[in-house]
Amino acid sequence: MNCPGSEQAAAYADNRLDAAESARFLEHCADCDDCRRTLAVLLQPRDQAAVPAPMETRAMAAIRRSLDRAPRPFRRAVLPRPQASPAGLLVAAALLVGFVGLVLLAKPQSSRVEEPRPVATKTPVPGAVAVPGTRPAPLPDTPKTETLPRPEPLEQLRPAPVKTGELEEPGDPKVEIPAEILVREPAKPEETRPEEAPKPVTHTVAARVLSEIQVTDISGNLSVNRKGLRTKERLTGVARLAEGDVLTADKPASFQVDGRHPVVLSENASISMAYAAQEQAPWLKVHAGEATVESTAASRWVVTDGQVAVAVKPAKARFTASRREARLAVAAQTETLYLQPDGGRLQAIHVGEEFHVGRGAAEVRPVDAATASRRSAAFEASRPRQRTIFYTSCDPADAKREHFFVQEGNWLRNDGLLSRERADHSAAAAIAPNPRFSWRDSLTLKFRYMTNCRSVEAQLRVDDKKYMLQRPLPVDRRNLGQWQSAEIPFALGSWPVFSRDDGGKQLVVSTEDKFDAIRFVVRQQDVFGDQRAYVLIDDIQVVEREKD
Amino acid sequence: MNEKQLIDRCIRGESGAWEQLVREFGAAVHDAARFTLRRVLGSAHDEDVENVYQGVLLGLCDRDAHRLKLFQGRSSFKTWITSVTARFALNYIRTEKRKGSLKYTALDASASDLPDRDLQGGDADERERIHQALDRIPPREKLILKLFYFDGLSYKAVAEILRIPVNSVSPLLIRAKESLRKHAEIP
Numbered sequence: 001m002n003c004p005g006s007e008q009a010a011a012y013a014d015n016r017l018d019a020a021e022s023a024r025f026l027e028h029c030a031d032c033d034d035c036r037r038t039l040a041v042l043l044q045p046r047d048q049a050a051v052p053a054p055m056e057t058r059a060m061a062a063i064r065r066s067l068d069r070a071p072r073p074f075r076r077a078v079l080p081r082p083q084a085s086p087a088g089l090l091v092a093a094a095l096l097v098g099f100v101g102l103v104l105l106a107k108p109q110s111s112r113v114e115e116p117r118p119v120a121t122k123t124p125v126p127g128a129v130a131v132p133g134t135r136p137a138p139l140p141d142t143p144k145t146e147t148l149p150r151p152e153p154l155e156q157l158r159p160a161p162v163k164t165g166e167l168e169e170p171g172d173p174k175v176e177i178p179a180e181i182l183v184r185e186p187a188k189p190e191e192t193r194p195e196e197a198p199k200p201v202t203h204t205v206a207a208r209v210l211s212e213i214q215v216t217d218i219s220g221n222l223s224v225n226r227k228g229l230r231t232k233e234r235l236t237g238v239a240r241l242a243e244g245d246v247l248t249a250d251k252p253a254s255f256q257v258d259g260r261h262p263v264v265l266s267e268n269a270s271i272s273m274a275y276a277a278q279e280q281a282p283w284l285k286v287h288a289g290e291a292t293v294e295s296t297a298a299s300r301w302v303v304t305d306g307q308v309a310v311a312v313k314p315a316k317a318r319f320t321a322s323r324r325e326a327r328l329a330v331a332a333q334t335e336t337l338y339l340q341p342d343g344g345r346l347q348a349i350h351v352g353e354e355f356h357v358g359r360g361a362a363e364v365r366p367v368d369a370a371t372a373s374r375r376s377a378a379f380e381a382s383r384p385r386q387r388t389i390f391y392t393s394c395d396p397a398d399a400k401r402e403h404f405f406v407q408e409g410n411w412l413r414n415d416g417l418l419s420r421e422r423a424d425h426s427a428a429a430a431i432a433p434n435p436r437f438s439w440r441d442s443l444t445l446k447f448r449y450m451t452n453c454r455s456v457e458a459q460l461r462v463d464d465k466k467y468m469l470q471r472p473l474p475v476d477r478r479n480l481g482q483w484q485s486a487e488i489p490f491a492l493g494s495w496p497v498f499s500r501d502d503g504g505k506q507l508v509v510s511t512e513d514k515f516d517a518i519r520f521v522v523r524q525q526d527v528f529g530d531q532r533a534y535v536l537i538d539d540i541q542v543v544e545r546e547k548d
Numbered sequence: 549m550n551e552k553q554l555i556d557r558c559i560r561g562e563s564g565a566w567e568q569l570v571r572e573f574g575a576a577v578h579d580a581a582r583f584t585l586r587r588v589l590g591s592a593h594d595e596d597v598e599n600v601y602q603g604v605l606l607g608l609c610d611r612d613a614h615r616l617k618l619f620q621g622r623s624s625f626k627t628w629i630t631s632v633t634a635r636f637a638l639n640y641i642r643t644e645k646r647k648g649s650l651k652y653t654a655l656d657a658s659a660s661d662l663p664d665r666d667l668q669g670g671d672a673d674e675r676e677r678i679h680q681a682l683d684r685i686p687p688r689e690k691l692i693l694k695l696f697y698f699d700g701l702s703y704k705a706v707a708e709i710l711r712i713p714v715n716s717v718s719p720l721l722i723r724a725k726e727s728l729r730k731h732a733e734i735p
Contacts, residue, residue, distance in 0.1 A: 006631040010623035013631070026710070030687035030694065034638050040699055041584050041634040042627060043708045051578040051601070056570060059602045063566050066609045 003032055013042035203308040203357055206342040210243040210274040210283055213257065216388040217543070220253025222265070238391055238541065243274040246287060252382040257282045259391075261299060262383045266290040266322075276302045279311060290322040292333070292379045303330055308357050313338035313346075320375050327358040331367050333375065389443075390433050390542040427522050427533045431540060436514035442545050443490040445518070450483050451475055451535040453526040458488060459519040466501035469509075480528055483538070551625045559613045570605060573629050577604050580630040584637035587699070596644070600637045604629070607636065681732035689724035696721055 004025065011017050012025050029036040216238045223232045227244025239255075241247070249265040256262055257273070261282070265271065269289025276283040281300035284291060293301060294317075301312040303321045305328040312319065317335035321328070330339055331354035340346045341357045347364065349355045354367045437443070449456055453475060460469045471488055488494050498507045518540065522533045554572075557565035581600035585592035608616045608629075619628055682690050688710075695706045696717075707714040 006628065006635050007618070007620055007622055009634075010628040010631040014623035014627050016622050022711075026691060027687040030691035034635060036691070036694060037584070037588065037638060037699065038631050038634040039709050040587065040695070040701055040705065041580055042630055044583065044701075044705055046579065046583060048575050048579045051574045055578070055598050055601060056574055058598070059574070059605050060567060060570055062602055062606055063570070063609050064563060066606055067561055067563055067566070 003035060004028065006038065009035055009038045009042060012039065202343055203341040203359055203362065204343045205304055205307070205309040208279075208283065208302070208309075209277045211277055212240050212242050213273050213275040213282060214238065214240050214391075215255040215257055215263075215273065216259055216391060217384040217386050218253070218255040219384050220249060220265075220382060221251050222247060222249050222253040222255065224248075238388065238539070241273045243272060243283075243285075245272060247271050247273065249289075252378060254382050254384045256384050256387060257293075258299070259388055260296045262294045262296075262379075264292045264379045264382045266292075266378060281311075284321060286321050286323050286328065288323060290320055290375070292318065292320045292375060294318040294334075294379070294383070303328065307359055309342045310355070310357060311340045311342070313340065318379065324356060327356045330355045330357075331372075331375070333372070333379075385546045386543045387546075388541055388543050389437055390540070392431055392540045427524075427535060432517050433515060433542070436516060437542065438514045439490060439509060439511050440544065441489075441491055442547060444543050444545065445488045445490065446486070446539070446541040446543065447520070448483050448485050448538045449473075449520065449535055450481060450538075451522050451533075452480055452528055452531050453522040453533050453535065454528065455522070455526050456535055457521045457523075458486070459517075459521060460495065460515050461517040461519060462513045463516040465513060467507055468499050469495035470497035470499065471495045472497070477528060552621070555616060555619060555625065558608075559616055561613070566609060573626055574601070574605070576626050576630050577601050577633045580633035581637050584634045585641065588638065588641055596640070600633065600640050603640065604633045604636045608632075677732045678728065681728050684731045685724065685727045689720070689727050692717070692720050693724050693728065 008017070008021075008025055012022060017025060025035075029039060218235050218237060218239060222235045224235050224239065224241070225232050225246045225248070227242060232248075235247070235255075247265070248270045249267070251267055252265060254262060254264045263273075263284075266289045269291060270287040271289075271291050272285040272287065274283045274285075275281075279300050279302055281302050283302045283304070284293065285304045285306060287306075295301070295315060298314040298316050300314050301319075303310045303312060305323050307326075308328050310328060310330055312330070315335055315337055317337055318333040319337055320331045320333060322331075323329070330337070330349065332349045332351050334351065336351065337349045337355075338346055339349055339355050341362060344357070344362060347355055347362070349364060352367055352372060354365050356363050356365055445458065445460075447458075454477075455475060456473045458471045458473065462468070471494060473486055475484070492509060500507060520535050520537050522535045524533045527533045554565055554569060558569055578597065578601050581604070582592045582597045585596055585600065615632070619625065622628075623631075682693065685693075692706060692710065695701045695709060696703075701709070703714050703717040706717050710717075712720070
């Protein structure tokens with residue numbers, strides 16, 4: 001049905017349609033429920049009540065936020081746009097030509113060709129040669145480009161020709177990337193190639209846009225030295241980390257990245273963590289010691305020691321990153337890893353092997369059994385024993401009151417968590433977990449709250465079966481206006497009150513029941529003094545403990 | 549400042565203009581939201597009214613006032629925004645019902661409150677026959693039956709919508725029912 005929409009209904013209501021248009025519209029209304037009901041709303045005379053002041057204030061605040069909001073979604077940092085100067089246009093044109101050329105060149109190779117990755121610098125180091133022990137990679141190499149973070153003259157930005165023998169599989173067709181004309185010539189099998197010495201390789205760190213990352217389920221003695229601050233901060237529970245923050249662990253400690261990838265730090269380890277927007281991968285910088293990472297789902301990683309950076313291709317595997325003899329070492333523990341140093345070629349690292357990479361050299365070394373066993377035992381001993389399946393928080397110091405969930409690796413924005421007054425003189429703050437989670441004895445609900453009431457009631461609502469579990473939390477008068485923490489296990493005994501929409505007096509709770517909302521309610525009759533009831537909720541977390 | 553100037557200022561993103569727009573037309577939005585929810589669901593919770601109220605205003609403001617730019621001036625702005633709100637509320641009801649988060653008695657369940665139950669009663673087969681017959685009668689008769697029996701509107705409201713005198717509604721309804729009975733073969 002072709003619905004004319006709001007405009008036509010409004011025009012009809014204001015008698016702005018001619019007779020034919022009106023007849024057509026009424027004919028349409030006979031079949032379109034929305035238009036018919038809209039018309040009923042438009043033409044029903046009624047007294048117009050004023051909008052409640054708090055509702056209007058909240059709407060205006062939301063509009064102001066919407067007007068002020070920068071169009072920058074979380075984690076989607078955008079590279080600076082080139083200036084619209086002639087030089088900038090030339091740079092853009094050169095980049096485009098280079099990119100198209102690379103795409104054309106990459107096509108006839110394997111379908112598993114990785115996407116081209118910009119390289120910040122690519123200066124040959126005199127005397128540096130490819131290590132003979134390096135194993136050939138099973139996948140084709142990433143095409144090379146010479147893109148720089150700052151605009152450079154056109155000539156320097158032209159794609160460098162791939163020279164015979166340089167980072168190339170034996171038998172690969174010889175190709176050259178022309179500077180301007182993009183014609184790909186097929187290889188001639190009968191053509192013989194002159195023998196050339198291997199060209200030196202240079203590994204480096206490509207420029208990346210790094211944004212904050214959230215880590216959860218922190219356990220062990222982990223502290224952070226925030227960028228620009230001299231003091232150290234002890235980390236517990238959940239934390240957000242940026243590129244310049246340095247985490248240190250005196251003793252083995254652990255946390256989860258993206259809510260599902262455990263990271264275990266060895267004794268005296270020091271790392272930084274962030275999120276690499278381009279690769280959509282967690283970024284791990286090892287300053288000292290070892291960090292063992294387990295990707296519980298196929299996930300990319302970027303590992304660096306500041307001198308070189310290695311992209312770990314999507315893998316569901318455990319690996320250890322460490323600094324060894326001024327080189328970055330990445331050891332595969334459970335599955336074969338495909339690693340690609342910035343400016344270098346792809347390498348397959350099998351279980352029991354360690355990839356050592358420095359600026360001018362890379363090699364694969366075997367890991368002795370004792371070290372592998374020690375690492376495996378250390379990981380098992382220190383890995384997180386719980387998993388945050390849901391988390392939302394707000395920074396009370398941040399007037400914008402932004403909230404973030406972490407759920408199965410995703411981040412979602414939420415509305416404010418300051419309670420809203422309701423018609424029955426109670427006030428409630430509510431969140432809706434997405435996706436919903438089901439009842440499990442292994443879950444615990446944690447949150448912080450601040451209220452002016454004698455009691456805060458936590459509620460879990462199951463819409464499908466129209467019931468609600470309730471847990472009143474008494475508040476001591478001395479704790480009024482103070483942040484307090486609560487932990488409520490998902491055991492039936494912890495939720496002593498329930499209510500069914502149909503007023504039934506019995507309730508059967510099933511493990512298939514999924515919760516649609518977590519609510520925190522305070523009532524006006526419980527207020528100390530004569531203020532309006534309120535509750536502030538923060539750090540709402542549902543964690544799943546590992547079963548023994 | 550007239551409506552056009554106010555809307556132009558809003559489109560330019562002037563915060564003060566938006567404040568004025570909310571002050572001037574917020575009541576119409578709020579009223580339409582409450583009325584639509586109550587009419588379709590039987591009651592309107594403050595929470596849902598606010599969701600619709602805020603959703604409409606934010607919808608006009610978001611994406612560089614994309615929705616607001618759609619206002620062509622074929623009606624007054626107040627009528628237009630009321631129409632937009634009614635649409636938004638109907639969509640909101642559909643979405644929330646899908647999510648199962650609305651806790652109202654749906655119109656079907658409150659049908660006993662409707663002025664006449666001729667079209668609502670009977671068994672499933674009979675209702676099915678009636679609905680099939682509705683598709684066969686002339687659109688104008690179909691519309692008057694739906695307005696009166698499905699939407700529960702009064703004679704006066706039906707007359708307002710169809711732009712006919714109030715005392716014409718009853719004969720039209722009788723004629724429409726006759727037509728329906730004939731097509732549905734109801735004795």
